[in-house]
Amino acid sequence: MFSKIGQAIFDNEAVSKTSDFKMGLEVEMDRADETGHLSTEPYPNMIGDETTNPWITNDFLEAMSEVVTPPAKNAIDAVHYLYSINTSLRTALSPGEMLWPLSMPPIMPKNKDKSLIAHTTPKKQKYFETWLKKHSISEGAPCGTHVNLSIRPHIIDLVYKNFPNRFQSKQEVKNYLYMTMAQGFIRYRWLITYLFGASPIAEENYFDSDNRPKHPVRSLRQSTSFGFGAKFFADYTNLNTYVDSMNEAVKNKTLLTTAEGQGPVRLRGDNDLDKMKKTGIQYIELRMLDLDPSSSIGIRTGTLRFLRLMASYFIMSPSLKPSEVVKTLARANEMNDTVALEKPNECTYSIHAKSLIRQLKFFVNSIQAGPEYQEIIQDMGLRVKYPELTPSGQLQEKIKDNSLVEYAVALGRDYQDGALQALRPFRGFEDNDRPTAEDLKEYLFGGSWEV
Template sequence: MLSKIGQLIFDNEAVAKTSDFKMGLEVESDRADETGHLSTEPYPNTIGDETTNPWITNDFLEAMSEIVTPPANNAIDAVHYLYSINTALRTALAPGEILWPLSMPPIMPKVKDKTLIAHTTPKKQKYFETWLKKHSISEGAPCGTHVNLSVRPHVIKMIYDNFQNRFESEQDVKNYLYMTMAQGFIRYRWLITYLFGASPIAEENYFDNENRPHHPVRSLRQSTSFGFGAKFFADYTNLNTYVDSMNEAVKNKTLLSTAEGQGPVRLRGDNDLNEMKKKGIQYIELRMLDLDPSSSVGIRTGTIRFLRLMASYFIMSPSIKQSEVVKTLDRANQMNDTVALEKPNECTYRVYAQSFIRQLKFFVNSIQAGPEYQEIIQDMELRVKYPELTPSGQLLGHIKNNSLVEYAVKLGRDYQDGALQALRPYREFEDNDQPTAEDLRKYLFGGSWDV
């Protein structure tokens, strides 16, 4: 059933614009050597300075590279940016070095000290050192993919013009839509973990004690017990409760800072949350995806299409009643932890998964979406019916002696060889490590595409 906003979007033939979000991608990857150990090579010299290059930087570890694409007006262009920057990074790696294709890191050294931490800005360095007072180095090593989504201005304006009795401004519309999407993605985060989780085991030296799962799981990275970051969930009832809950957590020292409480969905606007409270949300960042080893860039276009479909569904369907948000999302977080720690050949919530995907199928039919959306729904239905088709289900068959090193090294080497054969890799980082989005656009699209 469409909400009033959803019916307005449908009646004004704005479904396509609502589904085609402005998008940015961020993909973290650990650098490794061909023995499957964490790389000891420095940040590649030919891609500039790791503290100033906006498109290729490092994250928590010096050996953890992060690719950040410029915002693109559609998903296809965002993926083109990602492939190009990924190739630039790969062609800059040292001989024998690869990008580890899995979310859980390669074999880490037995002694994990501060020499592993990224060389970064003084502010970020201080945060990492403070973070390590509460966490182990291993906790900061897993990698993932972040997807940034923003709704097109045309859609915002259309909703505001037709619901001025409900919204005080266009920014008020943005806050409502982004919070509605955030609630929806957290509510069904467990399904995303099931469909795309790809971190069944950890390699040697990751765990420092016996507190570990004793069988392969769906997603170590997405579990509360073994996953990354703080064990804290903000209150997503509305923007004010989100900011207030984060500030309160810092005040009572549950969080070191609001930066630590990013959560599975991060509301983005001003970096100062109190300022964001005044200025509003500008986009959302989805942070619940493991790296997909079946793609050289860590994410498949089909995954992006499915996330876009979910986002459109949340915008156009009735939202959660405000008084029910906390209880609903708490239950969803518990479900996610169950799914994250289930065996890769299990599907604990199959009936619930089938029900939601059936709803998405009805939605696709009602908005008359194209065949590509029918295909992705069919693919997800098969993953629910056959858990062995999920990424972790497929990885299960590649585990040898409780390790994925052999598989990951071969895959990483194949992807590396493919990048080295690229006809025209982007090499301008060596002379200018701060190219603008416009510089990248001209290189990628020759000025002929509107991105």
């Protein structure tokens, strides 16, 4: 089961380090009113300047808020950061406002114009306006969760030490392991969409034409036909092909900028991709998760545990041959689109899903992971066996008159009430809209949590 690298990690008793990533979370949520319409209220003034606050900002729409956590030592700390900053945002909202708990936006205005676009920096504003020449405002409205993963230095050092003839530097080890993880997540993105997809329908005024699904689906947001962003997929064979493929796409005008070609997994390092060829990959950003409406912060700890397990599995398993990457990932993208547009009570790739879950179960047993990992594998296996247990399967039961407004408003109001009852909401953004990670650590946790 293990690759040579995986066996070295196992033999050196470093398995636990492969699933204990440094982590950061970014969660987008639209602001809505209690009638289920996109909010028209301004950016909350209690949380500082929307163009400079690094922890709470807006994204494409003025009503789309994004909470960003500092890089945390582990997943639990990242979730605590997310919960506390999310609560700070909620307590700053105007009366009657809430954070919409679904990835697909609330009811949008019938006439969608540029007044909906975020008030942001001139550079970002120019990009949005250029982007709108190729896309509709609706395409930029869906929200989701991004998970940033950074491999522990101990693993980098171990691999470098054990394979001196294979890697010339520690950065070369990083590039290889991050690219292996990226390939793995894209290859099995269809399973993540199946297990966590939660955008079965769109509300009134989202579609401007009759080109729309005829029935509820697994994930509108993750589909190529109706999802967000560019319909471009980079070449993940290695770092150079990744950068070159995006530069070429900009050159031939498939992409406006390389930022538009972020894809389901984004390699992160220097913002200048050509420089990143030299400085290398520093972490990866997973961008394929819909908001989980069953959590007030948009993602559950069990989901993070499953993603960490998958990342560890990819690091320790044989990687794709370079000659097979493009073809394999192209097929994986087709599979993902099929899953995204299947009915929520279907599992098109049931046999494939059961096989991978079984393989992950073997992996968990082989590395003697704790019961929490065995439980999450069991839960995901049940979702494969019973599609009605998936988020979209459950949401389908909440649809009334082709809408989820009644359900989403009730849920959003409940989460909002809970935040308003918080004993110690963070108020530091009022006086300092650019607090450092250390400021947040002290304000939110009283210095009791490690970053």
